[in-house]
Amino acid sequence: MAKLTFVGGIHPYDGKELSKDKPIQDIRPGNELVYPLSQHIGAPAKAIVAKGDRVLAGQKIAESGGFVSAPVYASVSGTVKAIEPRRVVTGDMVMSIVLENDGLYEETGFYPVAPLEKLSREEILDIIREAGIVGMGGAGFPTHVKLAPKEPEKIDYVIANCAECEPYLTSDYRRMLEEPEKLIGGLKIILRLFENAHGILGVEDNKPDCIALLRQLTKEEPRLSVKALKTKYPQGGERTLIYAVTGRKINSTMLPADVGCVVNNVDTIVAVYRAVVEGRPLMERIVTVTGDAVAEPRNFRVKIGTSYQDVLEAAGGFRTEPEKIICGGPMMGFSMFDLNVPTTKTSTALLALTKDEVSAMEPGPCINCGRCVEVCPGRVIPSRLADYAERFDEQAFLDNYGMECCECGCCSFICPAKRPLTQEIKSMRKIQLAKRKK
C-alpha cells in the first residue's frame, strides 16, 4: 500500500535527535507564574480572583468568557500578586493573573465527576469545557466546541494528530512513548461522543517505535487503528492530515466536521483523559526545550504559567548565545525577543538557534522557479500571491485563492531567492480576515 501522505510539502532538517531520547522531566516553576486570560481562540476568560487572594493548585482563577472560550486554572498554590497586562510570546500585552508561588504546591484535590461508563455525552463535554482544555498543538481552539459539531452522528473519524511534523519538536513523541495508555484512553473518551466514528492515530513514520507501541496497545480495540504517515512537513496540518488518512479534502471555509472528521492533537487528548478520568483540569503540558544553543535539550512537564526563562534554566541555559529564540517549532513558531513571558496552554516548545538563517540571507528577485508551487499543500501559487500582497492587489489575491494559505511556511523555506513569501501572504490574509469581521 502506498504511504499515506499529501501533495506538496518539504523535508527540512528535523533536529529531533537533540531531544527525542530525553524522558519527560518535571520542573519546578519560579516564584512568579503568569496566566494570560487569553490563551485560546475566542472570548478572553474573566478573572474570578482578586489581588491578595490565596489560591491552590487546580483552583479555577478565571472563568469562561463565552461559549467559545475556556477557563484558566492555577497550576501552583500561592497568592494573587496582580491582575494586569503582561507581555505574551506574540509580543502583545494581554490581561493576566500573576501568582506568587508559595512553593507548597498545595492542591485542591481532584476527583472524577463519575465513573466513565456512567457519564453521558453532555456530561463529558461539560467536564472538558470546565477543565479549560483547548487545542494544545498551537491553535488553542476550545476543545469542547470542536467536540460538539451540529450532527455528531455524522462524524466518521476521530483523528489523533500524532504526526508531530514540526522540526525539533519531541513533546508528542515522548508523550506517546511514556503515556500511550492516556492517549488511547482519551481517544476512547472522545469516541464516546461520536457513536458512528472510528478512531485513527496518525503517526509519521519517523517514529516507528510509537507506531509499534500504539499498534500493540490498540490491537484489541475494534474502534481504533494506527496509521503510519509519510514523514513530510506539514503532515500534521489539519487539512493535510485529514486528506492523508481519509482521502477527504477540506478548504479554508470548511470545518473538519463538514467531511465527517474531528482532529485533536496528542496533548489535548491526554488532557481530556486526565480531566474525565482523573478529574484534573488543564494545569500542565509538555514543552520541548531544544536547539543548538541550548545546553541540555530536554522535554519537560511544565506547570502552565511558568516563565520561559525558568524553563530554559531547567535545561541548563544557553550553551552559546543564540541569535534567535522561537516559541514553538521553526516552521510556524513565533520568534521571541524576551524570555520573561509565560508558557501557556499552547506552548509546544522553546527553540534557541545559534544562527538565524532568515536574517543571514538577503532576499533577491523571484526567478519564477516554481519550487513554492511544488511544495504548497494548498496548491496555490505562493510567489504570485506574495506579489499581489506586496502590491496590495486585493482582488487578485482573493481571486487566486489567497485565503487558502495555511501559513505553513513551506514556500518561504524552499525559495532560492529567500523571499519572505509566507510573511507577505500572511499579512494580506490578516487584513482580509479583519475586513470580513466588520
Added chain:
Amino acid sequence: MSGSYQVSSNPHIRSKATTSGIMLSVIVALMPATGFGIYNFGPRALAVILVTIASTVLTEYLFGLYRKKMTITDLSAVVTGLLLALNLPVTIPLWIAALGGVFAILVVKLLFGGLGQNFMNPALAARCFLLISFPTQMTAFDCDAYTGATPLAALKAGEQVNVLDMVIGHTGGTIGETSVIAIAVGACILILLGVIDLRVPGSYIVTFVVFICIFGGRGFDPYYISAQLAGGGLMLGAFFMATDYVTRPVTIKGQYLFGIFLGLMTGIFRIFGPGAEGVSYAIILGNLLVPLIEKATRPTAFGYKRGGAHRGK
C-alpha cells in the same frame, strides 16, 4: 538580555538552495556541451564563448554601476552569455557575438526590470536578433572542421545523414548544439540536482516526435525521427532554454501545455518553414504565450472543485 535576538515572521529556517547556486548548477551542466564544442570546433570556439560571457557580464556590471545595484553575483549573466555563445556558429565575428551579449542583457533583461522580469529567454532573443540582423554570418557553418550544410539542412534537402555522428556531435552547427551526448549528460546533472524536471522537455520532445510522424512525410521512420531529434538545437533548446524558469509557465499544467506548444511550433517551422531550424523561434514564441497559458491553467486550491466558486468570488 532582551532585545538582542532576531525577530522575524515564520518560518525561521530556510533551505540551502540559492539563486546563484541554481545558476552555478546550470553553468556546470553546460560544461560537457561547452567542452565538446571547443574540442569539436577548435580554440576559436573558446574565444567566442569568452567574448560573449565577457560582454554579458560587463553589460550587467555597467548597468549595476549606473543603477547602484550590483547583480552580477547572481551569475545569471554568465548563464545567458554561455547559452548565447553555445547558440552561435564558431565563425561568428567576435564583435557580433559581443553585440548579442549586450542585446541579451540590456534590451531583453535589464530594460524589462532585470532578473525574473524578462518575458523572453535573453540568450534566444539575442540569437534571433542576430539571425535577423546578420543572417550570413549567423548561418555560416563552414569552418576548418566542417564544410557544407548542417545535418538538418542536409536532411531537409533529402540527403543521407549519419545519425551516429550527430549523436556524438561530429557535425557542423552552433558551438554547443551538436553533441546529443554532451547535452544529455548536462541535462541529467540538472535533473539529478532537482534544477529542472521533465515536464517541459518531455512534452516538447514527445509532441515534436508525434508531429513529424504525422507531417514529416516519412511516417514512423526511426532513422528520420532520430536524425530530427539529434539535429539542430532541439536538445539544447529543450533541456536548457525551454526550461528557463523565468520564461516558462509557473503552473504545472501550464508547463505541459508550453512543451506541447513548443513541439508543435518546432515541427511546423522545421517541416513547413523555409529553413531547417525552428527551435529558437518556437521557444521565444512560446515565451510570449506564457501569460496566457498561466491564465488558462490557474490552479484550483486544495479542497475546491475545479472552476467552483470560492471566497474570492
